[in-house]
Amino acid sequence: MIKAIKDFMRKLFSGLFSIKNNFKMGFYGPPNSGKTTLANRICKDWTGDELGKTSKIPHETREIQFKEKVEIEYKGNKLTFKLIDTPGISTKIDYEDFMKFGLNEKDAKKRAKEATRGVIESIRWLDDMDMVVVVLDGTKNPYTQVNITIIGNLVARKIPVLIVANKSDQRNFNVKKIEAAFPQYRVVSLSAKFGKNMEEFYENAFALAKQRRSMKKKRKR
């Protein structure tokens, strides 16, 4: 009986705290859009550490990477996030593309296999997210199967979404194209590499947390 009460209290309190704080924020998107660079920037801003390695060769992140308890402060309020950096999602992975970056055939094939596993893993983790930041390369065409499929699935699963148009430091950056492709979503332009416009990102991260919280409350009713 005592054990049952203890279990109930533990569940109640853990439930309360999970609603209040510690939001699982996933970074999704196609390869080389800057997911890890953005996650690194946030980690650096608030913890001083980095989360993962970045590279010019696509599919550098091939396994899910985490950073627990990243406390972000915005306008005097504090929220804790668990940052989850995911491997880039693509429809075609070809080792020959990696060889163009100087990898030998053996390493390129290994990378292709791991990248394929990474895509599967990213998709499988989607349901665990409280909110998702879709990181897109603002210099590229946003109308792709990958982008549309990711965003469509997030909507279907009722996961709050924020679109980041990354690489605003580059000359051919065009946020308007992304805004036109996904008009029903909030799009934040930034440069994760140079930490440009991060303030707007944090403002929106808090808005996502608020959205998530109200969704959870509605579900509980």
Add this chain to the structure above:
Amino acid sequence: MSHQCVRCGKFYEDVSEEILKGCTCGSHFFFFIKKEEMKQIKEEQIKPIDLTLTERKEIEEDIREIIGPDIDLSKPVILDLESIRIKKPGQFEIDLVSLFKRKPLVYRLEDGKYYIDIATTFQLKKNFDEVQPNYNKEETEE
């Protein structure tokens, strides 16, 4: 429905004993060939999967690694090529729409014959520390 051995390329009809016991070359991996594809292969409209022995072995290894250690490889493994198509070693085509749909891990087609969805395998692997029924083992034991 027909099947082609991943290692030696031999074709088998759906009810063949070899699919259950393994191919004469010893492999338990089979490509799943759709009825209409098989018809086209027979009519020589399309070429069957044409790979060298080394390439086939590489693909078999890739599949083993992608599926992970949870699958009983002594049982026939019919690959779900709807989700991931391996064209050649190191060349993968991924059907995102199919992967986003949460299919069950193993389809039981008939006695001793299963259709494994690679994607769901990872869901189980991810939750390895949670209490999970040994679904995979149960499904592959006949």
